[in-house]
Amino acid sequence: MAAHDIDLIVDLAGRDDELRRALEDLRMNRHFAMRDVLMKTFGDWPLRTARSQVLAVGAGDGGAVAAWLDEEPGSPDALMMWARVLTRQAVRALREGKDEALLHRAAAVARDACWTAMRYWPEDPVPWVCLLDLAKLPIDLRHLDPFFKQRPYQWGLPPEMGLFGGPWPLLHEVDRRDPGNREAYHRMREYADTCLSGGEAMDFTRWATGYAPHGSPLNVLPLYAFVSLYRRRHPDGRDGAISFWTTAQVKHYARKACDDWFYATPVPARSRLSLLDLNHLAFVLVTCGEIGASGVFETIGPYATSAPWAQVSETLGRDWQSEFRRTRDSSLRRRGGHRS
Incomplete structure (x- = not known):
């Protein structure tokens, strides 16, 4: 078949058929397939990060995730996805130009959800990735870090001379769990682009x-x-x-x-x-x-x-x-x- 005859497939799930089925389930406000595809990412942090990011988009207002959390309040996967949903809502409020008071409340609620997810699975890098996403909001970045007061160095200090100050401790925590995590570095790039400059x-x-x-x-x-x-x-x-x-x-x-x-x-x-x-x-x-x-x-x-x-x-x-x-x-x- 000639290249120009190939229909384009523009789909959040891409080639991931299991993820596609989970997104279809979410459209019907069901969480079972989402739970299953996340269980299969155990030990594969890049896959877990990528799938949970797409699932948060598919979850919309988070009704299916909330129902899952009601059924399994101690599930690390459900808690992580709730943090994902709330983080996405907070960042969307920023894009929509909501007032600063609302942004502060949304950031605080999402941050608390991230901290809860961390307590249930400390090794999971995804809650820290979510905190990096929240860094774009007009808030004191130190308040995103649960270990802020325990850090032995100046918070936000760049690793190299000439780089900007910012949420480096959050990126460091992701790197400790999943070195070179793709989304984490993109969130840091977005922070610099949004809050500082393109340069x-x-x-x-x-x-x-x-x-x-x-x-x-x-x-x-x-x-x-x-x-x-x-x-x-x-x-x-x-x-x-x-x-x-x-x-x-x-x-x-x-x-x-x-x-x-x-x-x-x-x-x-x-x-x-x-x-x-x-x-x-x-x-x-x-x-x-x-x-x-x-x-x-x-x-x-x-x-x-x-x-x-x-x-x-x-x-x-x-x-x-x-x-x-x-x-x-x-x-x-x-x-x-x-x-x-």
Whole structure:
């Protein structure tokens, strides 16, 4: 079948059929499949983090999670998902521009849910990931940390000179449990981008890739920062928008993500790679003119994600799915740059 004949599948669950069934269950306000897919993540922190993030979106107002918690008040999974739901609600209130008093209350309720989940399963990194997400709210970040008064160093001190002060102790707690946790580092990037500046977020992602091992998704972080910077600088797609993507810096980090993450992952394991990361890599490789996008598109298959295609296409007044198809088809016709 020709590439342009492949229907796109834009789905929160991506390739994860078990997760898709859990989301369908949630739409009927049932929690049983959600409980089962989380039980299967035991010992696999990256999978637990990724699945719980998607489930929190599917849970909406959290009715199914609340029902689960009523049935099993001591379930670490139910408590973690309740923290996820409340955290998402608090961050959504921030995006919607709610008043500061409401944001403080929402953050406090979500924080308390995170702390409760920690007590029931101290090894779980996800409640700490949620706290990092809450750091975007206009609150005293120290109040998110249950160990604030016990820290032997200045709270929020950056690990390197030149980096910003911020919720580093929260990131450290995630790293203790799941080194290089993908979502945690994205939450830290979002904190810098939201509360500081695009330049600070870029510096953070460069610092993170400097420590990232081969195969780590942290090698893709700068590509997200580039998309955010582009939207800040070129909201209408003009005034140097094209040249933004062809700088030596963009090319360097696109190549690094391709070599140190995508090609560093064995072919049989690539089906587990984040579809968001794959779509960002494919987009930036094509836009900056580096080779290798065809192999990334083959791994993506029909599983397009709206980001970053929609984020950039809307500045140009274009339909993102049409842009994805056009870019994919063009890349797959030029297979000369493909490596396996």
